[in-house]
Amino acid sequence: MKTLDFVPRDHNHFLQILRYGERADGSSLFPGTGISAGASDIVLRPRLDSAFVDPFSSEGTLAILCDHLSRSGEPLAQSASTIVRRAFQRLTDTAGFELNALGEIEYFIGHKQIENQTERLEDKGYHAAAPFVFGQDLRRRTLSVLSEIGVPVKYGHSEVGFASAQNGSELTWEQHEIELALAPLPHAADNVALTQWVLRNLALEHGVEISFEPVVKKGHAGSGMHFHFAPTKDEQYLPVIDDKGKVTEWAELLIAGLLSSGCSLMAFGNRTPSSFVRLFQGKESPAGVTWGQFNRKALVRLPITMTDSSGASAYPETVEFRLPDGSANPHLLLAGIAQASCLAYSMKGRRELLESLHGDTAFQAKPQTIPVNSKEIANLLEQDRGTYEADGVFPSTLIDGELSRLRSQTE
Numbered sequence: 001m002k003t004l005d006f007v008p009r010d011h012n013h014f015l016q017i018l019r020y021g022e023r024a025d026g027s028s029l030f031p032g033t034g035i036s037a038g039a040s041d042i043v044l045r046p047r048l049d050s051a052f053v054d055p056f057s058s059e060g061t062l063a064i065l066c067d068h069l070s071r072s073g074e075p076l077a078q079s080a081s082t083i084v085r086r087a088f089q090r091l092t093d094t095a096g097f098e099l100n101a102l103g104e105i106e107y108f109i110g111h112k113q114i115e116n117q118t119e120r121l122e123d124k125g126y127h128a129a130a131p132f133v134f135g136q137d138l139r140r141r142t143l144s145v146l147s148e149i150g151v152p153v154k155y156g157h158s159e160v161g162f163a164s165a166q167n168g169s170e171l172t173w174e175q176h177e178i179e180l181a182l183a184p185l186p187h188a189a190d191n192v193a194l195t196q197w198v199l200r201n202l203a204l205e206h207g208v209e210i211s212f213e214p215v216v217k218k219g220h221a222g223s224g225m226h227f228h229f230a231p232t233k234d235e236q237y238l239p240v241i242d243d244k245g246k247v248t249e250w251a252e253l254l255i256a257g258l259l260s261s262g263c264s265l266m267a268f269g270n271r272t273p274s275s276f277v278r279l280f281q282g283k284e285s286p287a288g289v290t291w292g293q294f295n296r297k298a299l300v301r302l303p304i305t306m307t308d309s310s311g312a313s314a315y316p317e318t319v320e321f322r323l324p325d326g327s328a329n330p331h332l333l334l335a336g337i338a339q340a341s342c343l344a345y346s347m348k349g350r351r352e353l354l355e356s357l358h359g360d361t362a363f364q365a366k367p368q369t370i371p372v373n374s375k376e377i378a379n380l381l382e383q384d385r386g387t388y389e390a391d392g393v394f395p396s397t398l399i400d401g402e403l404s405r406l407r408s409q410t411e
């Protein structure tokens with residue numbers, strides 16, 4: 001999150017800011033994306049429907065998210081906000097439905113060991129309640145603030161991870177999760193960024209550390225950032241499973257896209273060296289390129305959905321992508337998933353792909369493994385760049401920048 005502050009001089013100045021925005025340095029806001037310092041002026045244009053009162057400002061402050069425009073007034077190609085909106089629209093035009101998503105934001109709270117603290121078992125914190133968790137008040141306050149600023153929330157709870165202060169560490173780390181509600185892809189990406197912003201501010205107020213790192217201590221449960229997806233058509237959610245117990249066409253399309261492009265999507269969803277620690281220490285993270293119902297070790301999962309007395313789904317049915325973690329860029333990741341889904345729309349043999357990579361079948365035949373380092377991700381991203389750059393959604397300069405970052409990353 002970045003900030004540009006204004007104090008309106010009068011009513012006309014206020015309207016001018018809202019209508020036209022302000023100039024900014026694009027090369028500083030979007031480094032490594034091909035914007036040169038010699039021609040770096042861009043426009044920040046307020047998105048009025050995103051406005052909320054800043055809950056953390058000591059001064060009364062109206063906060064508004066902005067779109068990014070080029071000097072000619074067109075959406076800025078290098079902006080992650082532009083990219084996810086273009087990808088969302090392309091998928092809508094291609095497949096005939098609007099894709100919605102929600103993020104599961106897992107995070108660790110760290111504080112100094114408190115004498116006589118209630119004893120806890122390592123990595124046994126799932127759905128624990130106070131006094132057995134110290135982060136409950138912060139989590140509940142986060143839910144309230146998110147509601148106040150317009151971010152729809154599903155629920156929050158404590159998670160498995162708990163690593164006590166030891167081996168020279170002063171901090172005890174405790175894991176929590178906030179699951180958001182479904183929203184169209186561009187809004188879902190904004191909601192993830194806003195949730196992390198709220199959590200960081202509240203952690204500062206509470207005097208504790210917060211981390212979205214995939215792993216805070218080796219050998220302990222890590223933090224993912226799973227995403228659930230559900231499309232709407234004519235304002236109605238579409239089912240994942242049909243009346244015959246088969247995967248529906250839209251779900252088949254999305255699953256095929258995630259399976260075929262999931263590993264190169266790690267460029268946007270698994271961006272730090274500790275991403276690989278989380279994935280390869282065997283703590284309910286994906287072990288191979290597979291999918292299945294209910295399986296928490298699959299790359300793609302079809303979670304259970306509650307039903308009413310007639311057996312009909314009481315909530316939208318979703319497809320869950322379990323590979324990303326807290327290092328993800330949510331806008332680029334969701335844009336990449338939309339592009340992968342567009343590719344799968346015209347893919348021949350989708351049904352056969354799903355049959356071969358279903359968990360029961362794939363594990364018998366040794367499934368394709370996920371990349372073990374950033375250089376492998378770079379090779380896959382270069383191989384799949386045509387998927388992401390299709391119809392000009394991802395600029396080639398941005399993909400070049402990601403390749404450079406991945407190949408220079410120290411494991």
